[in-house]
Amino acid sequence: MRAEDSKDSLKQRTLQKIPTGIKGLDEITYGGLPKGRPTLVCGPAGCGKTLLAMEFLVRGATQFDEPGVFMAFEETREELTKNVASLGFDLRNLEAHKKLLVDDVLIDRSEIEETGEYNLEGLFVRLGHAVESIGAKRVALDTIETLFASLPNAGIVRAELRRLFRWLKQKGVTAIVTGERGDGSLTRHGLEEYVADCVIGLDHRVINQIATRRVRILKYRGSLHGTNECPFLIDMQGFSVLPITSMGLDYGASTERVSSGVPRLDAMLGGEGYYRGSSVLISGSAGTGKTSLAGTFVQAACHHGERCLYFAFEESPPQIMRNLRSIGIDLAPFVKKGLLRFHSSRPSGQGLESHLVDIHRRIDEFNPRAVVMDPVTNFTAVGGPDEVKAMLARLIDIVKARQTTLMCTSLTNAGEAEQQSEVGISSLMDTWLLVRNLEAGGERNRGLYVLKSRGMAHSNQVREFVLSNRGIDLVDVYTGAGTVLAGSARANQEALERAEALAAQQAIEAKKREFERERAVLQAEIAALQVKLKTGEEDLKRLIGGASAQARTSARDQAAMSRMRMADG
């Protein structure tokens, strides 16, 4: 009992958090913002502080039934309502339902004359009234630092802000206070001195002319938090933070197989195809049929009723579909059925991190069983090899955790080592197919082989990869007589061999006929000899017969003679 008690009280003592409802932010803060305390959100101009604060309130009002008060010091209510409408937030509707209250505090310094002592009780009254009128649990103050600019006496503002944050804590509301970054300090006027519990830093950096937004938890008193910078996006659905810290190498491994769409290729991959949830890399130089292989895979998956998400970084969806139709793969019906979704974008459109967040969000939304990235090598336009590799490692973690099969194509530049994929991602991949050009005898043919495939007995053979209007087929290459031949050279060689075989056959036939003739002759000879033999035998018999008759006759003659000689005897 006692142990339980102490456990309970410990639980009560540990910091309570409330979820923000913002994608990914709750994961990097391990549960949300400190309940009943103010959190400082700081960053340079245009980094998304206001939107973060507003989304915190809107999500609170719509998802957690926690009304919120937004106190704007920089924009008017109308401006704010318009600005966040682009994120799909309908402030008017929320205000009408008493879920949200937007108050704009606009002070024009030129209108103000300071004539003695004062405090900011008016602000407290306004805020207190707003909080009470809708029973607000969340408050956003954006950007309270403008008070320093509007009021002449910074000392008073400073003292009053300290009082304000204490007051907010007493009220038990969870607040977001925004502040613009200053030189060498988190905020221009040192708000971090007052708001010491949780500080979230937003950033907006431009590298190679591409801007990437990042968020980092700078401080979170009394709680574990992710310390890494995480990329985030602001788009039609509001904020999405990619929680890098929440990933690990702890996903399961499926033994289920998925077909590659090419029966012969399945046969090469241990007879059954890829593992579900594995990562497949198809690398090869230009025009070797990487996209065709990807298209075949997508077709097979959709055919089994599985959702596929196709990220194209080189071609538009109609172009991909038209090109695949030429090899007999029609993806349009799957798109119509909602099984297949394309997303085409230029890699240079946004930074790597933003791409990753975008991909992550789209995968989350569509929940596909297979994802195709075609080609990943184009990302080198926006990042170095190491960055691309890191990004793909994270992407693989994301899809593997979902047991989604990932297929990436990788373009190898002519003249580069084929076995070293351009972005060095091969070690991350479970299955690696290499499509290469076999150039000989004035023509180019495609050869395919499985360079590696973890966890299965895969073929070590090079197959000729033939694209026709019936799709992809794999043909055995000619491997006789110490050479490997493909294409017309293979056909040529095969014809040659057939001719040789035919000639040999004909020679046998001729030999056979010759022998037949010889046999006939010999048999005739045998018959003649046998006749001769018989004749000989008959002659002999006749001779023997004649001699004995003669003997008997002569004996009879002698007896007769003797009888005649008996007279004088």
Place this chain on the structure above:
Amino acid sequence: MKPKPTAKRVKRAHPPKAAWNLRLYVAGQTPRCVRAFANLKRICDTHLAGTYRIEVVDLLQSPQLSRGDQIVAIPTLVRRLPPPVKRIIGDLSNSERVLVGLDLRSDAL
């Protein structure tokens, strides 16, 4: 004269001629607010005798009124008439600055 706890009109002898419409925002009867009202009355009686009207708004009683006049600091004096609207913050103890704020300085001289 003491400020009343609720919003209240303090009318002077010639209400129809009240060319000056002043509103003083306070929050409870703190010494500072009481002081502000006293200072305001003294200045008005000196410079605007008979032509002004003071409205005292206690935000603790009617907090919803703070939004309309964009009140942040307490006490705040708002000159509603004559236009343009002017805001004067503080306890009005610096008479010179109050006169500047009310555009009364030239009149006073």
